[in-house]
Amino acid sequence: MSSETTPPVSKLFFAEAIARALHEAMSRDPRVIVLGQDVGRYGGPYREFSGLHAAFGGRRVRDTPVAEASMVGLGVGAAAAGLRPVVSITYMDFLLLGLDPLVNYGAKLRYKTGGQLGAPVVVKTTAGARGQGVAHSQCIESWLVGVPGLKVVAPSTPADAWGLMHAALQEDGPVVYVDHKRLFPTAGELARDAVPVPIGRAVVRRRGADVTIATHSYMCRVADSAADRLAALGVACEIVDLRTLAPLDVDTVCESAARTGALVTLEEGQLACGIGAEVAYRVREKTGTMRVARVGALPAPVSSNPVLEAASVPGPDEVVEAVRGLLRP
Amino acid sequence: MDALALLESMMLIRAFEEALMRRPDHGFQLLSSGEEAVAVGTCAALTSDDTLLSSGRSIGPALARGLEPGPVMAELLGRTAGPCRGRGGRGHLAQPSAGYFGAHAVVGGNLTIAAGVALAWQAEGRPGVVACIFGDGACGSGALHEAMNVAALWKLPLLLVCDNNGWSVSTPRAEALAPERLSDLAAPFRMPSATVDGMDVVAVRDAALALAAHVRSGAGPAFLECVSERFATHSTATRETRPQAEMAAILARCPIRRHAARLEAEGTLTEALRAGLERDVADTVADALRYAESAPFPDVADALRDVV
Numbered sequence: 109m110s111s112e113t114t115p116p117v118s119k120l121f122f123a124e125a126i127a128r129a130l131h132e133a134m135s136r137d138p139r140v141i142v143l144g145q146d147v148g149r150y151g152g153p154y155r156e157f158s159g160l161h162a163a164f165g166g167r168r169v170r171d172t173p174v175a176e177a178s179m180v181g182l183g184v185g186a187a188a189a190g191l192r193p194v195v196s197i198t199y200m201d202f203l204l205l206g207l208d209p210l211v212n213y214g215a216k217l218r219y220k221t222g223g224q225l226g227a228p229v230v231v232k233t234t235a236g237a238r239g240q241g242v243a244h245s246q247c248i249e250s251w252l253v254g255v256p257g258l259k260v261v262a263p264s265t266p267a268d269a270w271g272l273m274h275a276a277l278q279e280d281g282p283v284v285y286v287d288h289k290r291l292f293p294t295a296g297e298l299a300r301d302a303v304p305v306p307i308g309r310a311v312v313r314r315r316g317a318d319v320t321i322a323t324h325s326y327m328c329r330v331a332d333s334a335a336d337r338l339a340a341l342g343v344a345c346e347i348v349d350l351r352t353l354a355p356l357d358v359d360t361v362c363e364s365a366a367r368t369g370a371l372v373t374l375e376e377g378q379l380a381c382g383i384g385a386e387v388a389y390r391v392r393e394k395t396g397t398m399r400v401a402r403v404g405a406l407p408a409p410v411s412s413n414p415v416l417e418a419a420s421v422p423g424p425d426e427v428v429e430a431v432r433g434l435l436r437p
Numbered sequence: 438m439d440a441l442a443l444l445e446s447m448m449l450i451r452a453f454e455e456a457l458m459r460r461p462d463h464g465f466q467l468l469s470s471g472e473e474a475v476a477v478g479t480c481a482a483l484t485s486d487d488t489l490l491s492s493g494r495s496i497g498p499a500l501a502r503g504l505e506p507g508p509v510m511a512e513l514l515g516r517t518a519g520p521c522r523g524r525g526g527r528g529h530l531a532q533p534s535a536g537y538f539g540a541h542a543v544v545g546g547n548l549t550i551a552a553g554v555a556l557a558w559q560a561e562g563r564p565g566v567v568a569c570i571f572g573d574g575a576c577g578s579g580a581l582h583e584a585m586n587v588a589a590l591w592k593l594p595l596l597l598v599c600d601n602n603g604w605s606v607s608t609p610r611a612e613a614l615a616p617e618r619l620s621d622l623a624a625p626f627r628m629p630s631a632t633v634d635g636m637d638v639v640a641v642r643d644a645a646l647a648l649a650a651h652v653r654s655g656a657g658p659a660f661l662e663c664v665s666e667r668f669a670t671h672s673t674a675t676r677e678t679r680p681q682a683e684m685a686a687i688l689a690r691c692p693i694r695r696h697a698a699r700l701e702a703e704g705t706l707t708e709a710l711r712a713g714l715e716r717d718v719a720d721t722v723a724d725a726l727r728y729a730e731s732a733p734f735p736d737v738a739d740a741l742r743d744v745v
Contacts, residue, residue: 141560168560170591172587173583173586173590175579175583175586175587177549177580177583178549178552178580178583178584180549181548181549181550181552181553181583181584182549182552182553182556182587183553184549184550184553185549185550185551185552185553185554185555185556185557186553186554186556186557187553188538188550188553188554188557189538189553189554189556189558190557190561191556191557191560191561193553208543208546208580209546209549209550212541212543212546213541213543213546213547213550216529218744219524219742219743219744220521220524220525220529220531221521221529221531221533221539222519222520222522222523222524222525222743223522223742223743224520224521224531224532224533225531225538225539256744256745257744257745259745280745281745
């Protein structure tokens, strides 16, 4: 009767999924520490570190000065010396201050030392527009995917938030873990017997025969809204959640696009040299020909002004329009 | 480390670099010539429990730390017998197993890394000191302020050693940095600090020993400024901007000649002993070159090795 008392899944919010994964990892592995602004008693800007300070103390869950270069540098250096730090950079915009130790040191460490050292650090940061203006809203994950030695993940569900955090903490090198302001309050299910989500594996979230939408993070939800509307118009969308941006799982997108014959890429960041550009080109390389459209932010900063913010980042309208434009005979 | 060993270590660095620079295939190098006393004096204060990080001016620090000259030469010449398989080069030379965590060629770039290494050592309860040698150029970077702040706050076992050679490529220190003494930068963080003559290896060693003892005691970081002279151009890719007349006076301050003269005056160093040291050093360098030359370049297939 245990199945009645212990359901096979638990419901949890996105932020809880991160905290749960970290709690489990820290319980298992004394090398895992958390560094960052407001990660201690405060529990994280979105409560995603809730309970960790109480459980593991101030030496393993350390509030740092507001100094991203040293926060990332400390994490990368400590990783090189044997720890498995998680560095929290509140907003992805601020990660720019910490890119030197991450890109110039951490990502290249295994290579440049001929395998003597590695930097298994997880830099967790929050992207996305939610009313906070031009330097608190950016989705600049595409800037990172061309750095050899760096992996980039971007979960869209609580289960993946949990599973990708566990996977990131098992890597031998640096991983940037990008979450999203609008995902923290979303809820989902996590199987009791869940296992880490393999890095480099996309997943089909919705089946459909007419068009493939390849996207990630919060835009998976936007794609789903658009797909509901398109379904009412008789268009069946297949949604591929990339989950990992570096390395990209091109095969899963290709399989889907080969089935549907059309590919729309959707991202909240800029289109120029963006995730969509990379996905679309690589799918075309593999499939020969493919009808492709890209949807992304306007080439403008993301204002805290609600009218301008909504105008600059993509929503279901833009996706519907792109799909209909692509499928128009 | 005794006084003769300090001399020999400095002589090895000088001879090693001279031999390297005689080769047409020497590649992109930043030499430690003139700054040997900073590296040797600092390393004389370190034990096998400790580790060293440095700027990209790494030849002096690596040899002073005791890395085998053959593999170091191999690394500089791009051969697979180097500790980084020839892919790190001078800018990223590293051999953690030998107490040299490594160079990093971004100015100021190793400071927060060193603080992170020190954080890991503190967390693991390791006994050693993490020393980081950086140039005066790094003193203008925010990384130094950030590293000192957190190291002082968390009492990290970090010994900061500023090799102040007075130049950021062509910009003199007076035009780049406001503080009168660079060790003054440590004052607000209440860490012990000192400024010493970086051309005097004994002064560097003694100051480094005293400050390392403070760090070793668990009391937190310390800052040592060594005022030195760069004998060569900033790098093999940059032009000399100092007038000839000034260069003669700079070269006259040679830390090796100065230490040797002191030892001769004390009677510790005789003509015969000195000739013997010179022979030993020359043999070591010749062996290092032979070792490096006998090793292959990487296979092109190695370009993707150890990337992730």
